[in-house]
Amino acid sequence: MAPPGVEPPRRMLLNAFSMNCVSHLQQGLWGRDDTRQREYASLEPWLDLARLLERGRFDALFLADVTGVYDVYRDGPETAIRHAMQVPANDPMLLVPALATVTEHLGLAFTSSVYQAHPFTFARQLSTLDHLTDGRVAWNVVASYLPNSAANLGFDALPAHDDRYDRADEYLDVCYQLWEGSWEDGAVLADRAAGVYADPARVHRIDHHGEHYRVAGPHLCEPSPQRTPLLFQAGSSDRGREFCGRHAECAFVISSLDGVGPLVDDVRTRAARHGRRPHDIRFFQALTPVVGGTEAEAMAKAAELGEQVSVEAGLAHLSGAVGADLGSLDPDRPLDQLRAEGVQGLVKRLVDSAPPGTRTVGDLIRSNATGRFTVGSAEQVADVMERFFHAGIDGFNLVYTTTPGTFVDVIDGVVPILRERGLVQTDYAPGPLRQKLFGHARLPDRHPGAAARR
Amino acid sequence: MAPPGVEPPRRMLLNAFSMNCVSHLQQGLWGRDDTRQREYASLEPWLDLARLLERGRFDALFLADVTGVYDVYRDGPETAIRHAMQVPANDPMLLVPALATVTEHLGLAFTSSVYQAHPFTFARQLSTLDHLTDGRVAWNVVASYLPNSAANLGFDALPAHDDRYDRADEYLDVCYQLWEGSWEDGAVLADRAAGVYADPARVHRIDHHGEHYRVAGPHLCEPSPQRTPLLFQAGSSDRGREFCGRHAECAFVISSLDGVGPLVDDVRTRAARHGRRPHDIRFFQALTPVVGGTEAEAMAKAAELGEQVSVEAGLAHLSGAVGADLGSLDPDRPLDQLRAEGVQGLVKRLVDSAPPGTRTVGDLIRSNATGRFTVGSAEQVADVMERFFHAGIDGFNLVYTTTPGTFVDVIDGVVPILRERGLVQTDYAPGPLRQKLFGHARLPDRHPGAAARR
Numbered sequence: 001m002a003p004p005g006v007e008p009p010r011r012m013l014l015n016a017f018s019m020n021c022v023s024h025l026q027q028g029l030w031g032r033d034d035t036r037q038r039e040y041a042s043l044e045p046w047l048d049l050a051r052l053l054e055r056g057r058f059d060a061l062f063l064a065d066v067t068g069v070y071d072v073y074r075d076g077p078e079t080a081i082r083h084a085m086q087v088p089a090n091d092p093m094l095l096v097p098a099l100a101t102v103t104e105h106l107g108l109a110f111t112s113s114v115y116q117a118h119p120f121t122f123a124r125q126l127s128t129l130d131h132l133t134d135g136r137v138a139w140n141v142v143a144s145y146l147p148n149s150a151a152n153l154g155f156d157a158l159p160a161h162d163d164r165y166d167r168a169d170e171y172l173d174v175c176y177q178l179w180e181g182s183w184e185d186g187a188v189l190a191d192r193a194a195g196v197y198a199d200p201a202r203v204h205r206i207d208h209h210g211e212h213y214r215v216a217g218p219h220l221c222e223p224s225p226q227r228t229p230l231l232f233q234a235g236s237s238d239r240g241r242e243f244c245g246r247h248a249e250c251a252f253v254i255s256s257l258d259g260v261g262p263l264v265d266d267v268r269t270r271a272a273r274h275g276r277r278p279h280d281i282r283f284f285q286a287l288t289p290v291v292g293g294t295e296a297e298a299m300a301k302a303a304e305l306g307e308q309v310s311v312e313a314g315l316a317h318l319s320g321a322v323g324a325d326l327g328s329l330d331p332d333r334p335l336d337q338l339r340a341e342g343v344q345g346l347v348k349r350l351v352d353s354a355p356p357g358t359r360t361v362g363d364l365i366r367s368n369a370t371g372r373f374t375v376g377s378a379e380q381v382a383d384v385m386e387r388f389f390h391a392g393i394d395g396f397n398l399v400y401t402t403t404p405g406t407f408v409d410v411i412d413g414v415v416p417i418l419r420e421r422g423l424v425q426t427d428y429a430p431g432p433l434r435q436k437l438f439g440h441a442r443l444p445d446r447h448p449g450a451a452a453r454r
Numbered sequence: 455m456a457p458p459g460v461e462p463p464r465r466m467l468l469n470a471f472s473m474n475c476v477s478h479l480q481q482g483l484w485g486r487d488d489t490r491q492r493e494y495a496s497l498e499p500w501l502d503l504a505r506l507l508e509r510g511r512f513d514a515l516f517l518a519d520v521t522g523v524y525d526v527y528r529d530g531p532e533t534a535i536r537h538a539m540q541v542p543a544n545d546p547m548l549l550v551p552a553l554a555t556v557t558e559h560l561g562l563a564f565t566s567s568v569y570q571a572h573p574f575t576f577a578r579q580l581s582t583l584d585h586l587t588d589g590r591v592a593w594n595v596v597a598s599y600l601p602n603s604a605a606n607l608g609f610d611a612l613p614a615h616d617d618r619y620d621r622a623d624e625y626l627d628v629c630y631q632l633w634e635g636s637w638e639d640g641a642v643l644a645d646r647a648a649g650v651y652a653d654p655a656r657v658h659r660i661d662h663h664g665e666h667y668r669v670a671g672p673h674l675c676e677p678s679p680q681r682t683p684l685l686f687q688a689g690s691s692d693r694g695r696e697f698c699g700r701h702a703e704c705a706f707v708i709s710s711l712d713g714v715g716p717l718v719d720d721v722r723t724r725a726a727r728h729g730r731r732p733h734d735i736r737f738f739q740a741l742t743p744v745v746g747g748t749e750a751e752a753m754a755k756a757a758e759l760g761e762q763v764s765v766e767a768g769l770a771h772l773s774g775a776v777g778a779d780l781g782s783l784d785p786d787r788p789l790d791q792l793r794a795e796g797v798q799g800l801v802k803r804l805v806d807s808a809p810p811g812t813r814t815v816g817d818l819i820r821s822n823a824t825g826r827f828t829v830g831s832a833e834q835v836a837d838v839m840e841r842f843f844h845a846g847i848d849g850f851n852l853v854y855t856t857t858p859g860t861f862v863d864v865i866d867g868v869v870p871i872l873r874e875r876g877l878v879q880t881d882y883a884p885g886p887l888r889q890k891l892f893g894h895a896r897l898p899d900r901h902p903g904a905a906a907r908r
Contacts, residue, residue, distance in 0.1 A: 020582070022651055023651075028649065030646075030651065031646030031647075031649060038644060041582075041585035041586070041676070041678075042585065042586065042588075043551070043554060043555060043586050047555065066674075067574075067575070067674070068670075068674075069672065069674070076654075077654065077657075077672065078654035079654075081651075081652045081653075081654040081657050081672075082650050082651065082652065082653075082654055083649070083650075083651060084651030084652065087672075087674060088642075088652070088674060088675050088676040089674045089675075090578070090581065090582040090585060090586075090674075090675055091578050091579045091582040093548075093579075094547075094548070094550075094551050094579060094582045094583055094586060095551065095586075096548075096551075097497070097548050097549065097550075097551045097552035098551035098552055098554065098555050098586065100497060100552065101497060101501065101552050101555045101556070102555070116572065116574075116575045117571060117572070117575055118570065118571070118572075118607055118608065120521075120570075120606045120607055121521070121545075121570045121571055121607070124544070124545050125545045125547075125548060127544070128474070128495075128544040128545040128548045129548060131495035131496065131544060132495070132496065132497050132544075132548060132549075132552065134496075148670060151668075151669075151670035152574045152669055152670050152671065153572055153574055153575070153669075154572065154667060154668045154669070188542075190492060192484075192485030193485075195482065195485060195537070195764065196536050196537075197476055197477075197484065197535075197536065197537060197538030198535050198536065198538065198542070199535075199536075200530075200531065200532035200533075200535040200536055203531075203535050213608060214605075214608045215605075215606055215607075215608070216602060216605035216606050217606065218523065218531065218535075218541075220520075220521070220522075220523070220541060220542060220543045220544070221542050221543075221544055222495070222542040224495075310649065
């Protein structure tokens with residue numbers, strides 16, 4: 001275990017990936033007997049999950065989010081609502097304080113869009129969470145991409161892609177000023193004899209006057225263990241990667257094994273251009289493990305899950321993600337027919353991506369889900385993870401097919417093998433989440449957020 | 455115990471009044487050995503407090519809040535910061551999920567200003583909390599009054615008083631549409647065999663286009679136990695009382711015993727004018743109990759607390775509350791001198807309010823704190839509470855001098871007496887918070903929020 005202030009040796013990081021909703025990424029499975037997805041709105045399944053993850057020495061629970069419905073498919077939210085495809089979706093941030101009561105070390109990461117909350121309010125909420133969790137909170141910074149999110153939050157239309165990142169830059173700038181610059185170290189005296197709690201000379205207004213935000217300050221919170229929460233980001237576009245290279249400490253990626261190297265190198269190079277060190281960023285790959293006692297058992301399990309995948313919900317999800325209505329695609333339509341018609345654009349790319357033997361649109365969408373499964377015995381799944389690790393991935397956001405089943409399978413089956421191989425931690429390092437991952441509790445001086453310090 | 459749907463008989467209601475900060479209302483006492491105020495930023499004192507209150511069968515923990523610093527006094531926040539006078543102040547909403555993990559029945563009420571969060575985001579957070587707490591959440595609706603709050607949240611200046619209430623009316627209108635109108639009862643089918651979670655025909659956009667807000671919807675949350683959380687409000691101005699009569703289910707007041715009757719009657723009359731029943735509102739009086747084994751012990755305790763009250767922090771608090779800088783008032787200044795100078799306005803009203811024997815400005819500010827104490831044996835404090843109850847007050851927001859000491863004194867000393875007199879509950883009624891208080895879990899049809907239903 002590395003002492004505080006020393007970067008710990010490279011190890012494989014494990015996050016559970018979930019969302020405060022019925023159905024997150026694998027559509028159509030919420031009705032199974034062996035999943036607790038339908039209980040999402042109550043505390044118990046979340047408390048149980050957090051306890052399980054801490055038993056498995058996971059680094060964090062990572063909660064995704066959206067702030068609108070997927071209504072691109074067939075020009076309305078009907079399909080999403082029918083299949084509980086990320087709607088209903090409760091607020092993820094509000095799980096964090098509850099989960100802190102039953103865990104000591106587990107990181108608690110959640111997604112929040114720069115559109116949904118004013119940065120003054122949000123920065124205060126994050127500081128409060130960082131206090132309540134003893135420094136275990138992480139924020140996944142997103143700029144909304146669903147048109148309905150914009151319409152819910154008072155915008156006529158979603159601002160253009162790059163403009164959204166410009167706004168996100170300013171949003172982070174405001175947050176850094178509040179988190180890093182408003183209360184100096186040593187501002188809090190708590191001098192009971194003198195009756196002085198804090199030294200006003202060391203607490204500062206920020207007086208931010210930007211293009212999107214005006215914030216006076218001072219920050220209402222005294223410094224929390226991490227000050228700035230550990231920052232996750234998942235940009236994949238050029239502008240998104242630039243944002244990632246500048247701000248992110250953990251990057252969430254979805255890549256093929258071959259694509260990992262160039263992707264990671266690109267973002268690390270961008271980080272260096274922003275004055276950071278290439279290895280100031282940890283990369284997390286999405287991975288959906290389907291683990292069986294044997295390979296054959298795992299294959300049978302994957303086949304059963306594949307049968308239950310909802311093609312319609314998958315089309316609705318994909319339509320929202322790519323911003324194009326795939327509602328004209330009949331699931332029973334043979335792909336050969338589409339090819340013969342000479343389809344173009346997104347549909348052509350979809351059809352071209354079909355694995356050999358895929359007959360219909362439905363098969364294709366189903367394989368779009370099951371094709372992301374990593375299927376095998378615990379040993380085989382560990383092998384895949386190790387290959388990603390050696391290719392440059394630091395850790396994984398593990399996607400469930402059933403919850404907590406997927407995580408139980410990993411913790412009881414795969415983790416012991418990864419431990420034997422010396423890849424994952426056997427116990428938690430002390431201190432806040434950033435210290436557990438990087439050896440230091442606060443942002444390093446070379447991070448752009450540190451410029452807000454006095 | 456009244457069955458669901460039947461209004462329970464009138465009983466005395468008890469809330470603990472606190473704030474997620476070092477020093478809430480009684481300034482200067484945070485350094486005492488026998489208070490846990492300095493631990494406000496961690497979970498433990500709050501979890502312990504919630505368990506204590508549930509043991510005492512309190513109705514709710516009521517958390518106050520501000521979204522800015524008190525910087526009217528001497529034209530800056532220095533005094534507030536030095537004395538931890540409501541700064542630092544962490545977000546109160548984020549305590550709710552944690553407290554829900556250690557309680558089953560306690561109501562969890564918190565303050566949120568209509569300026570701090572967009573109503574779409576906020577309504578979702580409240581629905582999430584209502585789900586996680588099984589319907590125990592209450593919202594104290596406020597329109598900010600501190601100039602620094604406005605400057606923190608992007609406003610050039612605080613809008614005029616009545617405009618703030620107009621904005622609050624629209625804010626609530628948006629929330630009602632999301633909570634009451636977006637998802638019909640019966641929209642959620644969770645039909646596993648058919649693979650249908652919800653019926654899209656019963657989930658509606660709200661398409662609100664108002665003066666301050668534009669919100670498309672649908673609400674992202676399925677209906678929670680209460681739908682609309684139990685609504686607290688504390689308006690005392692004419693416009694504030696009007697708002698209270700229209701929306702509030704619980705009104706927080708600070709009144710003399712003599713003033714209770716007319717105040718309560720006025721708000722009930724306003725409620726009736728809005729089509730509600732006069733008794734659709736419960737009134738909570740602020741009360742600061744200082745309980746001793748005997749009257750003499752209590753007097754000695756109050757005298758000791760009075761000695762420790764911070765006059766400077768009291769002046770800063772009062773300056774912010776009334777919006778006028780009292781910084782020119784030297785605490786050592788004799789009141790007679792001020793009287794001889796013929797002071798006017800607020801200072802004159804302050805001086806005129808001084809109890810007989812008050813010599814200096816400092817004594818006056820100190821008595822402004824201790825004058826609010828209800829001092830006596832448990833029996834005597836119970837007598838005062840009973841007199842308020844018979845005058846028309848339904849319950850109390852109990853202010854601490856030390857925490858949890860004040861609440862321990864009430865629960866172990868005063869509550870048993872109130873129980874013997876048949877005034878307070880001996881056990882909780884089942885169901886959500888509104889059902890515990892009013893006999894029904896949802897807003898009654900005559901509440902204006904019900905108009906948003908389909």
